[in-house]
Amino acid sequence: MPDVTPVPLAQLTTLRTGGAPTRMIDARTTGELVAALHDAWSEHGAWLVLGGGSNLFVGDGPFEGTVVRVLTQGIERMPSPRPGFARLRVQAGHDWDRLVAYAVSEGLAGIEAMSGIPGTVGAAPVQNIGAYGQEIVQTLVEVELLDEGAADPVVVPASELGLGFRTSVLKHHYGSVPARSAVILSVTLELEEVGHAERAIGGEQLRAALGLDEGTAVTLEWVRNHVLDTRRRKGMVLDPDDPDTYSAGSFFQNAIVSASFARTLPPECPRWPLEPDPDTFLVIPLDSFDGFVPPAATQDPAVKVSAAWLIEQSGIRKGFKLPRSRAAISTKHALALTNRGNGTAAELAELARFIQGRVQSEFGLILQPEPVLVGVDL
Template identity: 45%
Template sequence: MTSFSELTTMRVGGSPAGYEVFHTTRELVAGAQRIWAETDAWMALGGGSNLIVADSGIDATVLHIQTRGVTVKKATGKKVQIHAEAGEGWDDLVAHTIAQGVRGLETLSGIPGSVGASVIQNIGAYGAEVSDTLVSIDFLEYPSAQRRTIPADELELGLRTSAVKTETLRGIVLGVTFALEPATDGQSIPLLYEQLYRALGVAEGERAGLADVREAVLALRASKGMVLDPRDPDSVSAGSFFLNPIVSEKVARGLPADAPRWWVEPEPEDVVLPLAEKDNLPSTVSAGDMPVKLSAAWLIEYSGIPKGFSLPGSKAAVSSKHSLAITNRGGATAAEVAELARYIVTTVGNACGIYLVPEPTLVGLEV
């Protein structure tokens, strides 16, 4: 029986009770209906790049989605609607859109996995996320096996989350539709991520050539071990292991001044008040409760866990290129990955009072 150590990019985990591969959407719908009629224990699988399963495996049937197909649904002067089946490779779709001269997905180059799963955690990188261009998903609802189109605004898309990830909505993403913009000038979307616009030698908010943006993103990602590469042991991971925590401004102020932080909502404007009214500052200013996003990678290093760190005798280690990724250095177990993750959560919690939350889907594992 196929094991999750072969099905996931972290290369750990035991076997599922059942395993079926689907190459067409029609077969997938029929297969899901048949499996759901027999059992409640099932699980969808794409590229296995955001999934860590226990060494004992799972008592469930895996539906491995390898459906293919990209269709241009609608091209109305300003936007092009592109639909891709769930099993298409995410990066293949990104490369295809760039080759077709449409912009919107280029900063998401190099993210592993399938198109269907891109919605599950609203993948994001270098200043963009799937929710920026998502129109709708073609969804097979569990347990009714009803097929329906769900618009993006009903998916509760947030920072690496969606209604499908939280299981408010259960079922299988069969396909995804994006609205992209024809890039008649060959230029990208405005670049908002500092590392990226600096690498391209443009100012914040400026654009660059679509292909140049892809190349720069791939190079930045490779320097952090964030592109799957058989020659790079740091890419044997599930990507970022922890979410960047969102805390109140008050908590963020307790950290050293050099701790990176970003306003989640637009930065509050300066409030100009006559001195006589100085006691009437608006509550948002005095309460310090504006949400602020922190860098989990920075918190990990600040807490004393360096890149490359591993626990004695363990084959799981923090990536030597990026402190946010846990890697399998060869022959690690899921238990070793979870043990290192727990160590990081506890150490950062003790040092900073902030408890990191894992980003990948964990099955049968506690962190």
């Protein structure tokens, strides 16, 4: 469990902001990671677990606490109880896109549409990452994690993680604390063994993104390559030579609103109805049952609306920046706030607040940040 010389978090996060922590520990094995966490928690101070740094927005001041860098690596292929499927147990520090590349090379389907997403595997369930109709909740079996203050790790099924749209019980949402304070040590996915032959793409959102007609057959490799090309055009694949990629990806979440509110938005606003959560059980006490079963309550499903569209229609175009600021909207994607070179967290926060105010003024809703905010407020 080696301590290392602390470096500014601006060097370790894709938004390139953040001062140096008081202490920094590199954990390259599961044993080192568990020991580092126990050590950090024993100090009863602030602590931060850092993977790829791609979903963090860190303030300008020093971090008064311990940063644990998760550098564990490795993929273990295991049999699945379901015919035609395989399981992969992956260490938390493993690069996410390297995992996707491995799965595609092995002919395993289920995460290929999430090619190019930056960050580590351990962070993926926390955010319930997703792209083009695929989310990790669709393939996640379980995680091994260590609860804060616990002596030993436990294995937790995906059903207990509260996975929803870019959220879980493990995520630190802006203005709140996680429902469960824990650190993921490994992740187990279950993927379909489809091989390398061409096959039809079932997801409408993915077909639309790739320009495929229903029934058109393509290989997993074809999907991965075209998703990467699409993300590069949007500045969503890390490139040290492209300031448009000095971001945390989509800074604001697509808004989830009621169907009635969605009807107040212009009809051209892109939207996607979400499946309602049905009541699984209706309990009627036998001593009061009169033979009548009330019909199930019906309600319009919630609706996801495009934050990028709302931003652009509020008058903020790609490349927009405030006067004398080194923070700007990406020239390729309206949802990405970028650091154009030595920008500060204060400049990025100022731009984020400006965008929130414009969208609220025009459309009556407040966009919520997607990254985890550390030492910075909006």
